[in-house]
Amino acid sequence: MSQEKLQREAQRWYQQGLDDFEAAQALLAVQKFAQACFWAQQSAEKGLKALWIVFDFEP
Numbered sequence: 001m002s003q004e005k006l007q008r009e010a011q012r013w014y015q016q017g018l019d020d021f022e023a024a025q026a027l028l029a030v031q032k033f034a035q036a037c038f039w040a041q042q043s044a045e046k047g048l049k050a051l052w053i054v055f056d057f058e059p
Contacts (some may be wrong), residue, residue: 010053017046 001009024039051057 006053006056010050013046013053014050017043017050020046 020039020043024036024043027033027036027039
């Protein structure tokens, strides 16, 4: 995959992670703790995936 495509893919994963984090914050605000934890964990995974792509690491 070209470097440009890798960057776009990483950005896509990073943005989805930010969206998931926003959902986690909204759920935390209404004291939905289990659901907030789930979306926070999803956010972290997607952020790490974006880093793997940027640095071209093997999973």
